Amino acid sequence: MGILKQMAEYLYLRKKDPNEPRTQWMKYMHGMNRISLIMFIIAILIIIFKLVILPLFKG
Numbered sequence: 001m002g003i004l005k006q007m008a009e010y011l012y013l014r015k016k017d018p019n020e021p022r023t024q025w026m027k028y029m030h031g032m033n034r035i036s037l038i039m040f041i042i043a044i045l046i047i048i049f050k051l052v053i054l055p056l057f058k059g
Helices: 003-010 024-058
Strands: none
Touching: 003 024
């Protein structure tokens, strides 16, 4: 499975493959990956806000 397809599934942008076997450990792993991906996106948005948007209001 491609990386972009997997990220789309984690962010609920794409439906999961119904033929893929789902075990309890896979659910845990995908849950942790989903949390880390969401935290990464939030951190990138905070960095962009601090470096781009805040200087526009100070100047």
